[in-house]
Amino acid sequence: MSRRSLITTGAAGALGSAALAAPAIAQSAPKIQWRCTSSFPKSLDTIYGGATDLATFVREATDGNFDIQVFAAGEIVPGLQAADAVMNGTVQMCHTAAYYYVGKDPTWALGATVPFGLNARGMHAWLNYGGGNDLLNEYFNPQGLHYIQGGNTGTQMGGWFRKEIKTVADLNGVKMRIAGLAGQVMGKLGVVPQQVAGGDIYPALERGTIDAAEWIGPYDDEKLGFVKVAPFYYYPGWWEGNLALNFFINNEQWNSLPKNYQSLLSTAAKASTLEMLSEYDYKNPAALNRLVAAGAQLRPFPQDVMNASFAAAQEVYKGINATNAPFKKIYDSMVEFRAQTYLWQQVAEYTFDTFMMLRQRDGSLKPQNG
Known part of the structure; x- marks a missing residue:
């Protein structure tokens, strides 16, 4: 069919x-x-x-x-x-x-x-x-x-950076293309958020107008050629x-x-x-392999960056909720469900996925010959 x-x-x-x-x-x-x-x-x-x-x-x-x-x-x-x-x-x-x-x-x-x-x-x-x-x-x-x-799109990548990010301090002054409320959160960590349409990101990175950019994930990021101008490829895109x-x-x-x-x-x-x-x-798995082969340096965001970002996000939400009733009404509904769904996914999805990822790491998931 x-x-x-x-x-x-x-x-x-x-x-x-x-x-x-x-x-x-x-x-x-x-x-x-x-x-x-x-x-x-x-x-x-x-x-x-x-x-x-x-x-x-x-x-x-x-x-x-x-x-x-x-x-x-x-x-x-x-x-x-x-x-x-x-x-x-x-x-x-x-x-x-x-x-x-x-x-x-x-x-x-x-x-x-x-x-x-x-x-x-x-x-x-x-x-x-x-x-x-x-x-x-x-x-x-x-x-x-x-x-x-x-x-x-599913969970997105954390974006492309010209320089390696080892601590929260390394984000200070970085001009980054980032969309939505993530720009406000990143702003609390010293990032200078930029709103740039997808088709304009590469030239902005190439000219140095911006220092970093997030888009979606390997398949689209490969098409846009970011690996040529910003080699450090971070994950996860906690804002998405x-x-x-x-x-x-x-x-x-x-x-x-x-x-x-x-x-x-x-x-x-x-x-x-x-x-x-x-x-x-x-399409993303094969694209990720190609990007690494082309020189992408895959990096997880350091734990202190993740923790600082989460704390900054809660500050942003607290400020918006205090003055914006429509936002609070919808956000509260989403957050109430968020606690429930992650509890359920932890019980079944996460346990299964973690086991299978460990088998992927030790090579057990490769096709068997004979």
Whole structure:
């Protein structure tokens, strides 16, 4: 069965089972054309592909009646203006990462990821079953936006540095491209955070405009060539235990859709989320090996950096919670679930994964010959 057959067959069946009369079909599957602007360039095929996958799923499930055209960053608006283009009606929807817009309000970050938050499985569970989607739409709807998750990268790497980081003191004065609330946390450790779109990171590193940069992980980082200009490759990206990408849909456009199209969009977005996470999980291991062969010096963040970062993050949250009621409401919901999910994952997932990682280290997981 092809990767798209389940959603295509299921959605088409749902549309076709209601009635066979032409007028009924026309009412249930009207011809609609939308534009979706992405925050990402086409060269980053996996993350950009979250939008093209959704468009393909929807187009195939409606026999082309619901056609969503996807435009790369810069083709309609710059990548970091995607949400604004939806709010002002330039396009019907966008594919982006909500934390790009923390300059509007830090609450936006909770639709993507926050430092020392959830991993991908925890994020999916909280959004879909823990009330996260409803809380986020309670916040975004009055701003003219409907929020739907549209991808996840999994836990990200900690980024590329020109110089080795041995202690917290080594971070002082480092100009680093870093997104979301992580910039505020890093700022407490002496880092000078920079907001730079994905396609502009390499030239900024090459020119020395920035000293370090985080993006996603090995597969995309290899494509962007960071190993050529900043050899020290750190992990983990504690500010991105997951990254939930998302679709923002103009709220008026969303409300005008037939209910079956709303359902199809939501289902297609879930499918594109699984596609993206699966693709990264498949492609990152080989890319990491290639990067190390190309000269990347793999380093874990020192424990004192991790501890200082966690403490700084709690200071940031305390300050925001004291003055921002919408943030606190959503954050408290996420944090309550965070304690539960990590307890459960520690019991089963972590124990199994640790055992298997030890077997990987001693070579026991290699294919057996004969």
